[in-house]
Amino acid sequence: MATLTINGKQVDIDVDASTPLLWALREQLGLTGTKYSCGIGICGSCAVHVNGEAVRSCVIPVSTLKATDEITTIEGLSADGSHPLQRAWAELDVPQCGYCQPGIIMTAAALLKRNPDPSDADIDAHVTNICRCGTYNRVRRGIHLAVDLNKREKSS
């Protein structure tokens, strides 16, 4: 049994404490937007936010999380797909198969929180997700476009 705070709501889940957060999200809570691909922390498909930082949920046992930790999944990034990254992604048609995209979007969202106007080098350093379809150039453009959208909103 564990108590977690996910997308702003406290939930009690009945899992073995060693279960990775990824599988608790997917199987106990039905939040299947967070994907499994490698299970060893390499690919980033399973990225979620814990207290605003992007983490790879496949290697985080539920036992290491406290009830006060704020966990955000792709389903909780925005209520209506209005996060600047989601809008930029839609504008540029970033996804191909889409499987890696929730992880990439969550990773990029955490980067923008820390660094509202990342350089290409910052993007290279932080977005280490694997996308086998090869959406990388649009991902990069999407991050820059999200920054623009953000700026435009602030100035208007």
Add this chain to the structure above:
Amino acid sequence: MTRERVNISRREFLIHCSALGAGFSLGLYVPFNSQADEAASSQTTEVNAWVVIEPDDTVIIRIARSEMGQGTLTGLAQLVAEELECDWSRVRTEYPTPGQSLVRGRIWGSFATGGSQGIRGSHQYVRKGGAVAREMLIEAAAEVWGVAKDQCSAENSIITHKPTGRTTSYGKVAAAAAELIPPFEVVLKDPKDWKIIGKPVKRLDTVDKLNGKQVFGADLQLPGMLNAAIEACPTFGGRLKSFDNTSVGKMPGVRKIVRVGDNAVAVVADSWWQAKTALDALPITWDKGPHASVNSASIEQMLDDGLTATRVFVGNRNGDIDKVLKGAVKTVEATYTYPYQNHATMEPMNATALWTRDRCEVWCPTQNGENAHEAATEAAGLPPDKCEVYKIHLGGGFGRRGAFHDYVTQAVLIAKQMPGTPIKLLWSREEDMLHGHYHPITKARMVGGLDDKGNLMGLHMRISGQSIRASINPRRKNRMDKFVFQCLLPDGDHAISYTVPNLLIDHAMRNPPVPPGYWRGVNINQNAIYMESFIDELAHAAGQDPLVFRRKLMTHHPKSLAVLNAVAKNAGWGKPAPRGVYRGLAVCKAFASYVAACAEVAVDDKGILKIHRIVAATDPGHAVNPQQIEAQVEGSFVYGLSALLYGECTIKDGGVEQQNFNSYPSMLIRDMPKVDVIIMPSGGFWGGIGEPTIAVAAPAVLNAIFAATGKRIRRFPLKHADLRPS
């Protein structure tokens, strides 16, 4: 009224189909033998097999091919919508099922989504489907108004009676249209009148991919479903001897431990994580079978033997190669080696199956619904009409989910041992790496002969290695496999891009016991690397500029020459590059499209390669959606360059060594070059998009590396090469 004349199968179809359609938008699937809400489904009207219209003018276009990221769903919808003259902003799509196709005499044609066939293999009949529906809708409106049909026209889902200006919409006349006899003949639009085809319209499947709602096979949840994790014998050709379930059977959540076929064991549990944890703890004994001592070195020996063998298949020959090579002023010789590679789709293989004694249903990501249906039927032991397959968007395909449905077979074999319970089988990444259908291993020995002016007089290319077709079906081992000669054949979709006065390209078939498969591009990746690297070697041996050298061989290949010239011009070939940056070229014809690339790279003193930019040109005949073509070019470069830089599955003790992304890396965003895409459709033919350009990225980079370092890399992947200046 209007419904009566429609046959029974259509009524059933509407029920099933709308259940599935609704399921797509909710991310939830309703098994087709459950009680679907018929009232809701009777609102929609199937005008014909391709077009369903709702009273509110929503247009649902049926797509038989699979969407795996390549944009086919949107492209095919564009083709239908163009002729249908419907309002593009109201278009949705849905997949018909293979079971329905069977009942309706394969009305949707092939479901196969591979070989870059999605658009080029079906453009004719899907456009016709749209045109026929349009004619029926117009005729229905004319009948209602009591006017002549040819006084009416349609645009944007609105039908207008021209003399009076009266209008109605598709949604209002769809039911009446469905009752009409389809016109026998329709005329398709002249490409110059296209309004939707050729436009960079947005994909229809993006929104749900941004918020976690898109359901992939691995995400499926059915009421009462259990989860299965599987392990097959890690040695090819090995079998499951036994397993000991005494302690593992009692682990949390575990429901059953079952044998799957003759080579695998699966644990079925409440959650997949429980199943996987239990499987990892399960003592298993394997019978390693006849290939347990096969390794990469023994395979290479087989291939080396093929390089000089005399029993070969000839793929392309003209002139007298032996004579010319003997008389050549200068001969150049080189041997290239290409490894096995895994598809490594981001979503591992998976399928969900529900089996009862009289019905079997499967939900799965597949590139070929009909093949999946066949696999399900065979494993279920039921007649085809008692089985159904529901396709789900794929988390990547790249060829892995087209010809091989081993994961479907396994899911059904497990479900059969738990009748009435839906079972979702999900492979771990490790399982996915160890049980692929690998990009086949080949080597090539190249010999070229130059005359005293540096003209290429003769070329012999000997390919030694695996045939996919013969490995799948050993009876084919005495027949030539045309796939081996992709982009090297005398003519056709995979014609060689050069005219060489004396030419011999042959294949010594060597089939190691590692299962090969169709991998994005199939053999064009290897073949283009061999040919385009070697043409570069010859140009340098002749002391000529690689562009000039190629052009001389391409006078009979104007479309190939056009794409090559386009990249050379755009990249500034012949003009100085930025300091430390070097260029390389490659050209190829594959899947009926003409492609070329110019790569710009730098290599520092530590031997670190940086790919700065690739200029790519493609002539696919007709370009349905330019912005998606651009995405496919960029994407196939990532796939092809990942293979070039890192992709390698080595064999030890009869199995694959690399088990996850730590030992089988991919390019990351930091490795990604700028890509400039030139789309130059010359019209008159339909070429593929998803695969052709993959062929040119790697050789263009290799040729640029040679320009930068003087090092000719002939063994792949590149991670083994020392690029430090010597």
